[in-house]
Amino acid sequence: MYTKVFLATAFTSKSPKEVDVLKDCLFCIDGEGLIERIVHPEHADYEKVLDEYIHTDVFQKIEAGSYLLPGFVDLHVHASQWAQAGTALDIPLHDWLSTYTFPSEAKFADLDYAKTVYEDVVSTLLANGTTTALYFATVHKDASVLLADICAKRGQRGLVGKVVMDLVQECPDYYRDADTQTALQDTEEFILQVKEIAKTTKQGVYPVVTPRFIPTCTEEVLAGLGALAAKYDTHIQSHCSESDWAHQHVQQRFGKNDAQALNDFGLLQDKSVMAHCNFLSDEDAKLFAETGSAIAHCPVSNAYFANSVIPVARFAEMGVDIGLGSDLSGGFSPSLYDNSRQAVMSSRMLEDGVNPSVPADERGVNDSRITIAEAFHMVTAGGGASLSLPIGRLEEGYAWDVQRVDTTIPSSRLPIFDPNEPLLDVLQKIMYLARPENIREVWVQGERVHSRN
Ligand code: GUN
Ligand code: FE
Numbered sequence: 001m002y003t004k005v006f007l008a009t010a011f012t013s014k015s016p017k018e019v020d021v022l023k024d025c026l027f028c029i030d031g032e033g034l035i036e037r038i039v040h041p042e043h044a045d046y047e048k049v050l051d052e053y054i055h056t057d058v059f060q061k062i063e064a065g066s067y068l069l070p071g072f073v074d075l076h077v078h079a080s081q082w083a084q085a086g087t088a089l090d091i092p093l094h095d096w097l098s099t100y101t102f103p104s105e106a107k108f109a110d111l112d113y114a115k116t117v118y119e120d121v122v123s124t125l126l127a128n129g130t131t132t133a134l135y136f137a138t139v140h141k142d143a144s145v146l147l148a149d150i151c152a153k154r155g156q157r158g159l160v161g162k163v164v165m166d167l168v169q170e171c172p173d174y175y176r177d178a179d180t181q182t183a184l185q186d187t188e189e190f191i192l193q194v195k196e197i198a199k200t201t202k203q204g205v206y207p208v209v210t211p212r213f214i215p216t217c218t219e220e221v222l223a224g225l226g227a228l229a230a231k232y233d234t235h236i237q238s239h240c241s242e243s244d245w246a247h248q249h250v251q252q253r254f255g256k257n258d259a260q261a262l263n264d265f266g267l268l269q270d271k272s273v274m275a276h277c278n279f280l281s282d283e284d285a286k287l288f289a290e291t292g293s294a295i296a297h298c299p300v301s302n303a304y305f306a307n308s309v310i311p312v313a314r315f316a317e318m319g320v321d322i323g324l325g326s327d328l329s330g331g332f333s334p335s336l337y338d339n340s341r342q343a344v345m346s347s348r349m350l351e352d353g354v355n356p357s358v359p360a361d362e363r364g365v366n367d368s369r370i371t372i373a374e375a376f377h378m379v380t381a382g383g384g385a386s387l388s389l390p391i392g393r394l395e396e397g398y399a400w401d402v403q404r405v406d407t408t409i410p411s412s413r414l415p416i417f418d419p420n421e422p423l424l425d426v427l428q429k430i431m432y433l434a435r436p437e438n439i440r441e442v443w444v445q446g447e448r449v450h451s452r453n
Contacts, residue, residue, distance in 0.1 A: 002036060004029040004400070004446060005053040008062035011069055011427045012394035013377040016316055021423045022394060026050065027068075029400045033202055033446025038396060065408035065416075067430065070392050071131025071401035071442060072336040073383025075296035076237070076275040076325025078136040079147055079160075080105050080114075082121035085329040093243045093305045093330075098172070101329075105138045105163075106175040114143035118150045121334070125156070126450040128335045129403040129439045132157040132383065132391055134237055134273055134296070134325075136210060139163050139177055141186040148194045152201045155449035157401065159235055159387065161210025162190040164225060170216045177221075184224040191232050203399070203445035206235055213239035214261060215249045226266025235387065236267050237296075240274035243306050247279040259284035268293040271388055275325055276301070277315075278308040285315050294321035294386030297378065299342040300331035309346045311368045312378070323383030324375070337434055340375035372431045404441040405430050412437040 006027040014020040026039040026049050039046050053059045062068060084104045088096055108114045118137075125133055133151075137144035137160055144162035151158025164187060166177040177183035187209065194207035209229040211217045217225075229236045241247050241258040254261045259280060262268050270292035277295045280288070288295065295315060302308045312322055324339050325331075331339065347368045384392025391399050407414040407430065414429045430438075442450035 002028040002053070003031050003058060005049070005059050006062060006068070007050070007059070008066075008068045009423065010067065010394050010402075011376075011423075013070075013373075013381040013392075016374055016377045016382070017371070019373050019376060019424060019427060021427075023423065027394070027400070029446045033400050033444075034390075035394065035396050035398050035400055038394070062404060066404050066406045066440065067426065068394070068402050068404055069129070069430070070380040070394055071403050071444065072129050072379045073323055073387065073392055074125065074130045074133040074326050074336055075273050075294070075323040075383055075386055076298055077125070077133050077328045077334075078330075079118055079121045079133075079328075080108050080136070080138045081329035082124070082334070083107070083117045085334070086332045087329070089304045089332060092245070094245050096305070096330075102172055102175045108138040108140050108143040111143055111146060114140070114146055115150070118143075118147045119154075121328070122150050122154045122156050122158070123450075124334050126154065126442050127436050127439065127452070128337070129405075129442060130334075130336055131401040131403070131442060131444045132159070132387070132389070134159045134208065134235070134387065136161050136163055136212075136237070139165060139175065141190050144190055145193045145197070148197050148205045148207070152197050152205045155203060155444050155447050157203045157205070157389075157391070157444055159206040159208050160194060161208035161237055162187055163210050163212050164221055165212045165216035166221045167216050167218050176216075180218055180221045180224070183221050184228065187225065187228055191228065191234060195232075202447060207232070208235040208237050210236075211238050211267065213242070213246060214253070214258060215246055219265075222265040222267065229269070230266060234271070236269065236272040238262065238267065238274055240277050241279035241284070242276035243278070257281060257284050259287050263287055263291065273323075273386055275327060276306065278302060278306045278310055280310065280315070282318070285318050285320055288315075289319035292321070294323060296325035296386070297322055297343060298325040298327035298331055298339070299346045300333055300339055301325075301327035303342065303346060305330050309349060309368050312343070312347065313368060313370055313374070321382060321386040322378055323386040324379045335436070336379050337431065340372065340379050340431055343375045343378065344370055344372055372428050376427070376431055400443055400446040402443045403439050405434050405438050406440045407438065409437055414438070
C-alpha cells in the first residue's frame with residue numbers, strides 16, 4: 001500500500017548537464033515518505049496502479065500547467081541574518097561583520113526574538129521551494145536548539161549549527177563564546193539536544209559542527225570541533241577562502257590555504273560543506289575531492305563580498321560535490337531561484353578570454369561558464385550529494401521532497417503559450433522566471449508543509 005500516489009509531469013537532474021523529464025508518471029510514496037516506485041506511462045503496470053488508486057483519497061493528479069521539481073537544497077544560510085537581509089551590502093566583509101552582523105546576531109540571546117525571526121525564515125524558505133537548509137544559527141546554544149526545534153515542527157529538513165567563535169582578538173566581548181572550553185562543551189550539549197529533537201521528526205533534523213571561520217577560532221577549538229564531529233559523526237560547515245582578507249589571514253597565521261588548514265584540524269570529511277571557496281587552488285580542490293568535502297557556491301554573496309566567480313564547472317569536473325547557498329544575508333535573497341540565475345550570470349562574466357584584464361590565477365575565472373541545467377543540478381542533486389543524504393532527485397529510494405510550480409497563475413503566469421512547447425524549455429522558463437507565487441505546494445519527506453491558494 002502506498003501512502004500517496006501523484007500523477008504528474010516532473011523534472012529531475014540526471015547528471016550535472018542532463019535533465020530527465022518524467023512525463024505523466026505515477027509517483028508512489030511509502031509510509032516513510034520515500035519514493036517507492038515511479039511508474040512510466042509505457043509500463044505494463046501503469047493502468048493497474050492508476051485504477052487501484054485513482055478513486056482513493058491518497059491520489060493527487062497534478063493539473064496541466066503545474067510541474068513538480070525536487071525541493072531545493074540551500075547549502076549555506078545564516079538563519080539569524082534574515083533579520084538584516086538587504087542591508088549594508090556595500091561595505092567590506094570585515095566591516096560588515098563587526099558593524100552590522102555581530103550586533104544583529106547578538107540579539108539572539110533573547111529567545112523570544114530568536115523565535116520570531118527563526119519561525120519566519122523557515123516559513124520563507126519553504127515558500128521559496130527550499131526543503132532542506134544547512135543553517136548557521138548564532139553562538140547561543142539555546143537559540144540554536146530552538147532553530148532545530150522550529151525546523152522539526154515546521155517539517156523542514158534543517159541541518160543546524162551553533163556557531164563557534166572564541167578567538168578573543170577577532171570577536172567582540174559582547175558576542176563570542178565565553179572561552180574555548182565553553183565553546184566545546186556547548187557544542188557537545190547542542191549536538192546531543194538536537195539528536196533528541198531529531199527522534200521526534202519524520203524528515204530528520206541534524207546538528208552541525210560549525211566553526212564560523214578560521215579567523216574567529218583558536219587552534220584548540222578547531223581541533224576540538226574536528227574531534228567532536230568525528231565522535232558524533234556529524235556534518236561540518238564553515239566559511240572557506242571567501243574574501244581577500246580572510247584568505248590572507250589564514251595564510252599569515254598558518255602559511256597555507258584554508259582548505260589545508262581545515263583538513264589539518266579534521267574538518268574536511270565526507271559530510272563537510274564549506275561556503276564560498278573563492279580562493280580555492282586546484283590543489284585545494286583536489287583535497288576536497290579526496291576527502292569528499294563539498295562546496296556551497298554562493299553566487300549572489302560572492303558578487304558583493306568577494307567580487308568573485310568560482311570555476312564551478314572545473315571543480316565539478318575534478319570530482320568535487322557542489323551545491324548552491326543563498327548565504328543570507330551576505331546574499332540578500334532567500335530564493336535559490338535567484339541564486340541559480342546569478343550562478344549562471346556570474347559564470348558568464350569572467351569567462352576565460354572574455355576579460356583579459358583580470359588575471360585568471362587570481363580570481364579563478366577559467367572554465368566558469370555553466371548552463372541553467374547545471375544550476376538546477378547544483379540546487380537539487382548536487383546539494384543532496386553534498387550532504388550525503390537521499391534527497392534532491394526524483395528517483396526510487398529518495399525522499400519525496402518536492403515543489404509544485406504552477407505556471408498559470410494570473411498576473412504571475414510564466415510565458416508558456418504553446419501547449420506543445422518542449423518540456424526542457426518549460427523547465428528553463430521555470431528556473432528563470434518562477435516566483436514564490438508560483439510555488440503552490442511543497443512537500444518534505446512525503447508531508448505537505450506549505451501551500452498557497
Ligand atoms: N565569514 C565569517 N562570517 C561570515 C558571515 O556571516 N557571512 C559571510 N558571507 N562570510 C562570513
Ligand atoms: Fe556565510
